[in-house]
Amino acid sequence: MSIKVDHVSYVYDPDQKVRRYAIQDVSLEIRKGEFVSIIGHTGSGKSTLVQFLNGLLKPTEGHVYFDGRDIFEKDFSLKLLRQKVGIVFQYPDHQLFESDVLKDVMFGPKNMGQSPKEAEANARAALKVMAMDESTFEKSPFELSGGQKRRVAIAGILAMNPDYLILDEPTAGLDPEGRDEILELIRTLNWSQRIAVILVSHSMEDVAEYANRILVMNDGRIIMDDTPKNVFRSYQELEKIGLSAPQVTYVAHELKKKGFPIDEDIMTVEEAKKEILRILTHDS
């Protein structure tokens, strides 16, 4: 099971003589169960790329395959695809509109043709997975905290039981606690339900902590597609395009320069602590 993007390009105004590419010759494959992060500064093509994955945008050139089938073929059901590949856009909580939380989450499944009973069962399950307490189900979405609203919005997509979940900066504007809460829930989804997660993020610390694979985008191209360790090892490359590595990666590199026999591929506080303790106790 996979989504495959094959030599895809997207041109802003195809009629213009000078072609301006939003995406230029991108290929990649995402398999079910992966946790992939996409990083890149604003305008690098991240948001455009993810919209190919469920057929919201049609590439100017190239093909997109879902489980081996071209999604833009005539008899391929994009509606079904969008159930399998859900996108949660930035600030999804701005799109909550129903009179209560449960109804809001039921909207997607009902729209897909589920009976009210089925839709409700799926909505309840999705809300539970997003750690929403049953006491909130009857509340107006406007009574919820920022983090809760965001979780309800994600539940609205989950209620359609997708195999792939695309999240465009799901934590933007939340405080650290709301941010950790959502990322932990997403990690759990990825582990327990084997839902593939494609996370567009600006936080290198979060990406280092959660993703198994990172795509780095710049000027409409994928310039790196590798494990977090390998990507952050090239932190100088990242800096050239306005990105950076996690803070502790810099600590490791600086210590190495000063003669510490330290593993430079450190990305998390936990790893850094172990390494530094090992070196300091070895010394004494």
Place this chain on the structure above:
Amino acid sequence: MRNILIKIRDLVHEYREYDENDNLVKTMRAVDGVTLDIEEGSFVAVLGHNGSGKSTFAKHLNALLMPTEGTVIFSGRDVQEIENLWELRKEAGMIFQNPDNQIISNVVEEDVAFGPENLGIPSEEIIARVAFALQRVGMEAYRLSSPNKLSGGQKQRIGIAGLLAMKPRCILMDEPTAMLDPEGRREVLRTVHELNRQEKITVVMITHYLEEVVDVDRVVVMDHGKIVMDGTPKEIFSRIDKLKEHHMRVPQVVELADELRKEGIALPEGILTVDELVEALCRLR
């Protein structure tokens, strides 16, 4: 000793909810007895998680909200007694989280000129002020551009230029970087730090990013509507357990230094940056 620009005494703000018959059904105390002096020319950061009361607090500093109890004295004047609140907001303008919400015109320079035009300032003076403001935020090249085409960080800088054109004494910012990417975030912070240092404008910044307060003069942490910590960044970051108690997430370097200290490594308190940590560790070898 610097002048006190804003003097806040026992400030309380309650949000009240009424039913259809105008009976009070719910009271929520968002700010609960805050006393604080903000010195002229200083850069003060107010930290707190969502719902800690920090935004409600900030909105009192230029009278976007009025106290339920207590007083706010801006440059010697009680804000509740100021008749022309626009006068006050000219001296203390506010930048909000969403850069799109504060842009009005289709051309950058018109947007920046909007405030002074409304004050009835002569046009030569406006032109000079707009040019100065755009130059100070590094956006003069975009003078004739459409704000819609700008990045979030650029839009925020246009917003700041709009305030600058009013010749403010104080800039208030309510999570100005929350919706920006890392580059936009750096641009905006660099701009306000420069304005603070070079133009001596007082800055009060509301944020929940601890990374952003490393080089301010003073950090105030709020929780449950009260001030729970108050000090220099070094003082605040040396009490990590307390910060965590108030639901703040510390930068990786600060966290790492703290974890190492707990394991008995003799690191000094108040390590905030990569360089400081590296230097301290090198001294241990």
